[in-house]
Amino acid sequence: DGGITQSPKYLFRKEGQNVTLSCEQNLNHDAMYWYRQDPGQGLRLIYYSQIVNDFQKGDIAEGYSVSREKKESFPLTVTSAQKNPTAFYLCASTSPRTGGIGYTFGSGTRLTVV
């Protein structure tokens, strides 16, 4: 079955540490996205990529970095510059060229600072 796989499901970060969240899709989608979800708030866009080797900042990119070396993969690194990283992180994908197919989301990674 096609879908998006996020790993790990739970991640704990120490102060000053960088951590990387994995997102892999086998849907042959060109575009991939990272969203952050905090309690009582809607989903906010961190970064997105519409093509391999290219990506754009979303609304809350500070303290995060991404890469898009393969079509299937869009890892997110939470750096030590992100002062409040505890949140639920969701990865999504779609196919802009096909259009009208909507977005598919992964099952999320919950990041906690310890």
Added chain:
Amino acid sequence: KQEVTQIPAALSVPEGENLVLNCSFTDSAIYNLQWFRQDPGKGLTSLLLIQSSQREQTSGRLNASLDKSSGRSTLYIAASQPGDSATYLCAVEETSGSRLTFGEGTQLTVNP
């Protein structure tokens, strides 16, 4: 900047009731509108996708309508069941692949 609002923020109903969830958006120039369901601690599950040229979509007990000119969408759930308890999110896409802008969701509880 597109803004999406969902009303009510929370809703509690007895089993069997028909209910309506509301979504409004400020910029009517949208490409798609998508309704999602989110269970606690889980990812988003797509329920219905309405393209800008469509007026409504149906899937089982769910029906979503779209009125672009007034910037509104509704999600109708017929004969609600306890298993429908979840948070329902509305999201709009302004151009193909641009991004999704989300509302804050409606938390639905269906009591047996």
